Amino acid sequence: MDHGSGNVRSAVRALERVGADVELTADPQAGLDADGLVVPGVGAFAAVVEGVRRVRGDVVVGRRLAGGRPVLGICVGLQVMFESSTEPGAGDRDGLGQWPGTVERLPVERVPHMGWNTVEAPADSVLFAGLADERFYFVHSYGVLADGVDGPAPVAALGTERLAPPTVTWAEHEGCRFVAAVENGALSATQFHPEKSGDAGAALLEHWVRRLA
Amino acid sequence: MSLAVRVIPCLDVDAGRVVKGVNFAGLRDAGDPVELARRYDAQGADEITFLDVSASAAGRDTTLEVVRATAEQVFVPLTVGGGVRGVDDVERLLRAGADKVGVNSAAVARPEVIAEIADRFGRQVLVLSVDARRCPPGTSTDSGWEVTTHGGRRGTGIDAVEWAARGAGLGAGEVLLNSMDADGTKDGFDVAMLRAVRAVVDVPLVASGGAGELAHFAPAVAAGADAVLAASVFHFGQLGVGDVKAALAAAGHPVRVADR
Numbered sequence: 001m002d003h004g005s006g007n008v009r010s011a012v013r014a015l016e017r018v019g020a021d022v023e024l025t026a027d028p029q030a031g032l033d034a035d036g037l038v039v040p041g042v043g044a045f046a047a048v049v050e051g052v053r054r055v056r057g058d059v060v061v062g063r064r065l066a067g068g069r070p071v072l073g074i075c076v077g078l079q080v081m082f083e084s085s086t087e088p089g090a091g092d093r094d095g096l097g098q099w100p101g102t103v104e105r106l107p108v109e110r111v112p113h114m115g116w117n118t119v120e121a122p123a124d125s126v127l128f129a130g131l132a133d134e135r136f137y138f139v140h141s142y143g144v145l146a147d148g149v150d151g152p153a154p155v156a157a158l159g160t161e162r163l164a165p166p167t168v169t170w171a172e173h174e175g176c177r178f179v180a181a182v183e184n185g186a187l188s189a190t191q192f193h194p195e196k197s198g199d200a201g202a203a204l205l206e207h208w209v210r211r212l213a
Numbered sequence: 214m215s216l217a218v219r220v221i222p223c224l225d226v227d228a229g230r231v232v233k234g235v236n237f238a239g240l241r242d243a244g245d246p247v248e249l250a251r252r253y254d255a256q257g258a259d260e261i262t263f264l265d266v267s268a269s270a271a272g273r274d275t276t277l278e279v280v281r282a283t284a285e286q287v288f289v290p291l292t293v294g295g296g297v298r299g300v301d302d303v304e305r306l307l308r309a310g311a312d313k314v315g316v317n318s319a320a321v322a323r324p325e326v327i328a329e330i331a332d333r334f335g336r337q338v339l340v341l342s343v344d345a346r347r348c349p350p351g352t353s354t355d356s357g358w359e360v361t362t363h364g365g366r367r368g369t370g371i372d373a374v375e376w377a378a379r380g381a382g383l384g385a386g387e388v389l390l391n392s393m394d395a396d397g398t399k400d401g402f403d404v405a406m407l408r409a410v411r412a413v414v415d416v417p418l419v420a421s422g423g424a425g426e427l428a429h430f431a432p433a434v435a436a437g438a439d440a441v442l443a444a445s446v447f448h449f450g451q452l453g454v455g456d457v458k459a460a461l462a463a464a465g466h467p468v469r470v471a472d473r
Contacts, residue, residue, distance in 0.1 A: 009284060009310055010284060013284065013285055017288070043334055111416070113216070135217055139337045139386075140337065141336070173216065195288065196290050201288060
């Protein structure tokens with residue numbers, strides 16, 4: 001999905017590298033017709049939500065997921081799948097709300113969380129199969145926290161009757177645990193950048209592409 | 214679980230060619246930045262930095278082509294610095310495939326440019342590059358270090374430590390601290406300056422200038438650097454990226470192991 005966000009060319013190239021036939025498009029019909037839809041995103045939450053809505057990406061994502069058709073969010077593309085964000089400027093801009101929960105600033109000293117970190121992937125993860133010991137490239141200051149300040153972990157409530165229970169992969173920075181990736185029926189998303197995560201990132205993208213129709 | 218210390222080779226690019234008298238045995242095209250970036254990627258570089266030292270607009274356009282060509286083939290983050298004046302330059306570089314953009318002189322001349330870029334593209338794209346040196350005799354700042362411009366030739370009298378803190382406060386997502394005293398000496402990083410900047414800056418800090426041997430890297434990390442950057446030791450084939458990582462790991466610092 002070309003919604004005007006940053007360096008999308010890298011994502012295109014990385015998907016092509018693992019054998020996908022990639023089209024970078026803002027056309028809603030193309031977004032609906034594709035076997036898989038990638039929603040990238042860098043920068044401010046509000047700007048990404050706005051860009052996605054401008055190309056009717058909210059509708060496209062909603063319709064795809066209603067039909068069980070794969071969508072992959074990357075970085076802020078993960079964040080906008082949640083309901084809202086505490087990022088300045090994001091207050092009046094709702095996320096796509098595919099998952100309950102609020103994106104919050106990481107309550108740590110050193111932000112942005114920038115660099116190669118390890119993850120804790122559950123055994124049933126498809127995306128991280130064989131990649132449990134690898135590091136992935138993160139760059140972000142906000143995330144979905146394991147210990148939300150205003151209640152229980154938001155991601156624990158991810159499973160709904162419509163969707164399969166989520167498989168959540170975690171990462172940690174200065175003792176703060178946050179969502180690194182979610183695999184939830186047709187909707188998957190990563191907080192890190194698989195397209196910038198070398199061979200490990202390529203393997204993860206390949207796992208996603210291989211499952212597409 | 215913690216972040217790996219990033220090891221970052223830096224390529225000085227002038228009109229599409231790597232400069233600084235490089236001498237790479239075994240490479241087909243010794244001065245081709247794309248080829249070098251690929252080689253460093255294969256060695257496990259965690260990030261690649263291009264420093265555009267072109268004097269002309271045509272040279273800068275050629276560097277854009279280099280970024281574009283590298284982004285096609287290298288799947289780790291690319292940072293590009295040199296000659297970045299404002300949001301338009303940043304936009305051009307991001308479109309070409311850069312993930313992060315370094316600003317230096319332009320921010321010294323007009324600090325507001327930091328906030329302008331951060332507001333537009335997010336602070337994660339903005340690296341504040343600080344060329345600093347110990348104040349020469351007869352001059353002083355509170356910290357004892359000053360910001361320089363024009364490749365370290367011109368002092369500004371601005372306190373380098375305060376400037377780094379101010380830049381991070383204005384929206385820089387990372388500080389690249391380049392010691393003009395240590396640069397090219399191969400005597401090791403300026404750990405005292407790193408420590409002073411670390412004490413006042415919360416964003417990631419990249420150590421640059423002075424790397425000459427394997428033993429130099431761990432002290433920079435111990436002084437608070439999140440990443441270590443070097444140029445000539447890699448270009449001359451004196452050290453491999455993997456060697457640096459092994460030395461860091463032996464000193465107890467986490468690194469990303471890329472086995473290829």
